[in-house]
Amino acid sequence: MTGLAHEIVSHATGRRLTREAAGLPTPPERIVHLGLGAFHRAHQAWYTAHASDAADWGIVAFTGRSRDLADRLTAQDGLYTLVERGAEGDRFEVVPSIVRVEAGDDVPAFTAAVADPMTAILTLTITEAGYRLAADGTPNLADPAVASDVALLRPAFGALAEAGAMQAEVEAHPATALGRILFALDARRRGGAGPIALVSCDNLPDNGGLLRRALAELAGLVSSELGSWFAESVAVVSTSVDRITPAIDVESESAPVTEASGWRDAAPVVTEPFSDWVLSGAFPAGRPEWEAAGARFVDDLEPWENRKLWMLNGAHTVLAAFGQTRGHALVSTAIEDQACRRLVEALWDDDARQLPGLDLAEYRASLLERFRNPRIEHRLSQIAQDSTTKVRLRIVPVALGERAAGRSAGGCASAIAAWMLGVGQGFAPTPRGLEAAAIASLEASARHALLCALDERLAADEPFAARVASEFAVLEPS
Numbered sequence: 514m515t516g517l518a519h520e521i522v523s524h525a526t527g528r529r530l531t532r533e534a535a536g537l538p539t540p541p542e543r544i545v546h547l548g549l550g551a552f553h554r555a556h557q558a559w560y561t562a563h564a565s566d567a568a569d570w571g572i573v574a575f576t577g578r579s580r581d582l583a584d585r586l587t588a589q590d591g592l593y594t595l596v597e598r599g600a601e602g603d604r605f606e607v608v609p610s611i612v613r614v615e616a617g618d619d620v621p622a623f624t625a626a627v628a629d630p631m632t633a634i635l636t637l638t639i640t641e642a643g644y645r646l647a648a649d650g651t652p653n654l655a656d657p658a659v660a661s662d663v664a665l666l667r668p669a670f671g672a673l674a675e676a677g678a679m680q681a682e683v684e685a686h687p688a689t690a691l692g693r694i695l696f697a698l699d700a701r702r703r704g705g706a707g708p709i710a711l712v713s714c715d716n717l718p719d720n721g722g723l724l725r726r727a728l729a730e731l732a733g734l735v736s737s738e739l740g741s742w743f744a745e746s747v748a749v750v751s752t753s754v755d756r757i758t759p760a761i762d763v764e765s766e767s768a769p770v771t772e773a774s775g776w777r778d779a780a781p782v783v784t785e786p787f788s789d790w791v792l793s794g795a796f797p798a799g800r801p802e803w804e805a806a807g808a809r810f811v812d813d814l815e816p817w818e819n820r821k822l823w824m825l826n827g828a829h830t831v832l833a834a835f836g837q838t839r840g841h842a843l844v845s846t847a848i849e850d851q852a853c854r855r856l857v858e859a860l861w862d863d864d865a866r867q868l869p870g871l872d873l874a875e876y877r878a879s880l881l882e883r884f885r886n887p888r889i890e891h892r893l894s895q896i897a898q899d900s901t902t903k904v905r906l907r908i909v910p911v912a913l914g915e916r917a918a919g920r921s922a923g924g925c926a927s928a929i930a931a932w933m934l935g936v937g938q939g940f941a942p943t944p945r946g947l948e949a950a951a952i953a954s955l956e957a958s959a960r961h962a963l964l965c966a967l968d969e970r971l972a973a974d975e976p977f978a979a980r981v982a983s984e985f986a987v988l989e990p991s
C-alpha cells in the first residue's frame with residue numbers, strides 16, 4: 514500500500530475513529546474540494562492518500578450545502594472507512610487525506626481556503642446540474658440563481674475595486690457553486706496568492722473546458738480585473754473520472770464496518786475495486802504524485818473521456834430509464850435481463866464505431882463485470898436523475914456521428930426509444946418545457962416531442978426517426 518492510506522488489519526474495540534487513535538498524521542492543507550459526497554472520498558481523496566508524497570497534501574473539503582456530513586466527518590478528524598466492495602468480499606481502508614471538512618454554504622471559510630497561498634488545487638464534484646449551464650454549455654443567465662449571483666457580485670467587486678486595498682473586506686454570499694468559486698478566486702487575486710489549478714471531476718464531456726469557459730464568461734460579466742487574472746493565473750484541468758460509488762444507507766453500513774474494523778464510523782463510503790483517473794492540463798502550483806496511485810496524465814483526453822462517458826455512463830443512463838420499466842431497481846439485476854443487455858450491447862457497437870483506434874474488447878468485458886457486481890447496490894432511480902441532459906451528451910453525439918458516416922445508428926435509436934419508454938412511464942424526468950401528462954401517452958406526437966427535446970437534427974432525420982419508432986415498437990410492452 515502506497516502513501517498514507519491505512520489498511521485495516523486489526524480488530525479494535527469499537528472506538529471512535531480519530532487521527533490520534535488510528536495513529537495517522539495530518540498532512541498540510543494544500544487542496545480545496547467543493548461538493549464533498551461519496552465520490553470524492555472514493556476517488557480523488559483516495560488517489561491523494563495513495564500518492565507517493567501523500568504526507569505533503571491534505572484536503573479541505575466543503576460539502577455542497579449541508580452541514581450534516583461536515584459534522585459527522587469533523588467528529589472523526591475527516592477520517593472515514595472506504596469499503597471496497599468486490600463481487601467476492603469487502604476490503605476496508607481508512608483514508609486520511611481529508612484533514613478538515615466544512616459546510617459548502619460557509620462562503621467565508623471557502624474563500625479563505627481558496628485564497629490561502631498554500632492552496633495549489635481546487636477540485637470539484639458538484640454534479641452535472643451544479644454547473645448551471647444552458648444547452649450550449651454557457652452559463653445559464655436565465656437561471657434565477659445565476660442571474661442573482663451576477664447581480665450580487667458585480668457591485669461587490671465594484672466596491673472592492675473602489676476600496677483599492679488588498680485587504681478590503683466585502684461580504685457577499687453567492688448561492689451557486691461557480692459564483693462562490695469566482696468570489697473566492699477574486700480574494701486569491703487580491704491577496705497575491707499566485708496561480709492555482711481547478712480540476713473538474715464531474716461526468717461532463719470536456720469538463721475542464723466547460724468550467725473554464727463558464728468562469729471566464731461570468732468573470733467578464735462581473736469584474737474586468739478578475740477576468741484578466743483568471744486568464745493568466747488559473748489553469749483548468751480536464752479529467753475523466755471512474756469508480757462506481759453508489760449512494761448508501763449510512764446507518765446500515767456502519768455496523769458491518771465496526772464489526773470488521775473495530776472503528777465506529779459515522780460516514781463510511783462503499784465503492785467498487787476498479788478505479789481510473791485520466792487528467793489533462795497544467796498544475797502551476799504543483800500537485801501530488803497521483804501517478805503512484807495509478808492516475809494517468811495525457812495530452813489528449815477526448816478519446817478516454819468519450820469512451821467512459823459514452824460507454825459506461827451512456828449505458829447506465831439507458832439502463833436507469835428502461836430497466837425500471839422492466840421492474841428492476843439495481844444495475845446488477847437489470848444487466849442480467851436479456852432485453853436490457855441487448856440494448857447496452859447495441860449501444861456499445863455504435864460507440865465502438867465512433868471510437869476508432871481504441872481496443873474496446875477488454876473494456877467492454879470489464880464494464881459488464883463491473884455492472885454485474887451483485888454486491889454493489891447501484892440504484893437505477895439514483896442514476897435516472899437529469900437524464901435528458903445525459904442522453905443529449907452521451908448518446909446524441911454518437912448517433913450524429915454514425916448518421917454522418919452514413920450508418921443507421923441503430924444502437925442509439927434503440928437506446929433513445931428505451932429512454933422514451935422510461936420517461937413516459939415516469940421513471941426518468943420529463944424534459945423541461947414538455948408536459949408529463951401529454952408525454953405519458955407515448956403516442957407518435959409525444960415521441961416526436963421527446964426526440965426534438967434531445968436534438969432537432971435527429972428529429973429532422975427521417976430515417977433515424979423511423980428507426981427510433983420501429984425500435985420503440987419492439988420495446989413497448991404489448
Ligand SMILES: NC(=O)c1ccc[n+]([C@@H]2O[C@H](COP(=O)([O-])OP(=O)(O)OC[C@H]3O[C@@H](n4cnc5c(N)ncnc54)[C@H](O)[C@@H]3O)[C@@H](O)[C@H]2O)c1
Nearest residue numbers: 548549550551552576577578638639640643715716757758
Ligand atoms: N458516484 C459515482 O460513482 C461517480 C463517479 C464518477 C463521477 N461522479 C461525479 O461526482 C458527482 C457527485 O457524485 P457523488 O456520488 O459524490 O454524489 P453525492 O450525492 O454523494 O454528493 C454530491 C455532492 O455535490 C453537492 N451538490 C449537489 N448539487 C450541487 C449544486 N447544485 N451545487 C453545489 N454542490 C452540489 C452535494 O451537496 C454533495 O456534496 C456526480 O454527479 C458525478 O458528476 C460520481
Ligand SMILES: O=P(O)(O)OC[C@@H](O)[C@@H](O)[C@H](O)[C@H](O)CO
Nearest residue numbers: 716754755756757758826829896
Ligand atoms: O449521474 P450520472 O449519470 O453522471 O452518473 C451515474 C453513474 O453512472 C455514475 O456515478 C457512475 O457510477 C460513475 O460515473 C462511474 O465512474
